[in-house]
Amino acid sequence: MRPLLAALALLLPLSLHAADKPQVVTSFSILADLTQAIGGKHIELVNLVGADEDAHVFEPSPENAKALLKADLIIANGLGFEPWLERLLDSSEARGTRIDASAGVLPLQLIEHGHSVPDPHAWQSLSNAEIYVRNIAKALSQLDPSNSADYTARRDAYLVRLQVLREQANRQLNSLSASQRKVVTSHDAFGYFGQAWQLQFIAPQGLSTSDEPSAAEVARLIRQLRSEGVRAVFVENIRDPRLIKQIADEAGAKVGGTLYSDALAASGPASTYLGMFQHNLDTLMAVLEP
Numbered sequence: 001m002r003p004l005l006a007a008l009a010l011l012l013p014l015s016l017h018a019a020d021k022p023q024v025v026t027s028f029s030i031l032a033d034l035t036q037a038i039g040g041k042h043i044e045l046v047n048l049v050g051a052d053e054d055a056h057v058f059e060p061s062p063e064n065a066k067a068l069l070k071a072d073l074i075i076a077n078g079l080g081f082e083p084w085l086e087r088l089l090d091s092s093e094a095r096g097t098r099i100d101a102s103a104g105v106l107p108l109q110l111i112e113h114g115h116s117v118p119d120p121h122a123w124q125s126l127s128n129a130e131i132y133v134r135n136i137a138k139a140l141s142q143l144d145p146s147n148s149a150d151y152t153a154r155r156d157a158y159l160v161r162l163q164v165l166r167e168q169a170n171r172q173l174n175s176l177s178a179s180q181r182k183v184v185t186s187h188d189a190f191g192y193f194g195q196a197w198q199l200q201f202i203a204p205q206g207l208s209t210s211d212e213p214s215a216a217e218v219a220r221l222i223r224q225l226r227s228e229g230v231r232a233v234f235v236e237n238i239r240d241p242r243l244i245k246q247i248a249d250e251a252g253a254k255v256g257g258t259l260y261s262d263a264l265a266a267s268g269p270a271s272t273y274l275g276m277f278q279h280n281l282d283t284l285m286a287v288l289e290p
């Protein structure tokens with residue numbers, strides 16, 4: 001055990017009495033919102049990677065390690081999204097149950113550096129979000145059976161809202177013609193969205209934002225956008241927008257707005273999962289619709 005974590009472990013007996021509610025830790029902002037929506041007032045939630053923050057390059061703090069030690073339940077995305085969490089859990093005495101909210105999702109496989117890896121961004125499909133919500137509700141009910149009926153009711157209410165949003169997305173996105181289905185974003189975060197509605201998302205960066213594209217890759221992307229007349233180019237909330245702005249300029253396209261990829265907004269409509277999805281849908285449609 002690292003000295004820091006050993007020191008924190010000594011604090012644990014004190015913190016156990018700090019709250020009667022189940023202590024739940026989520027790895028990033030989207031899971032925090034879904035979990036709070038199901039858990040309501042019954043849980044005490046600590047989230048690790050916050051709004052507008054990039055989970056791919058996250059460096060946990062001593063506070064994060066402390067929260068994990070106190071947790072009764074740790075909710076991660078899984079699919080390789082949080083390598084820093086695996087390292088933190090391996091090196092700590094965290095005793096809480098850990099679940100992957102994505103368990104049961106059919107993962108998209110992509111080739112990165114010659115290896116087949118699962119695409120972690122499963123939350124960008126609304127049918128996957130249903131799986132997330134069911135997994136979270138089940139884990140909360142197992143952790144805290146006395147409030148199980150409430151978790152189930154909140155789950156069902158949330159599933160209805162997801163279904164309503166899905167029908168709207170189907171109506172709007174299915175109306176697009178074949179020539180309006182190419183979209184450029186900063187990194188490969190929208191594979192599941194693209195699969196669900198037959199859009200092709202193209203990005204200068206791969207699955208993880210930590211890989212910087214080469215000048216040759218950027219030049220190739222600009223040539224592709226010019227030759228195919230792609231005009232839907234978007235920045236992401238978790239990324240420096242300069243590269244995308246440069247690509248749009250050189251390809252003769254305009255930046256169509258901000259898409260929320262791996263984190264919610266700190267405030268405003270995109271600060272919840274449902275609001276984020278609605279924002280992304282509206283932003284895409286404003287550019288793609290004739």
Ligand SMILES: [Zn+2]
Pocket residue numbers: 056121187188189207208209261262
């Ligand atoms: Zn990502």
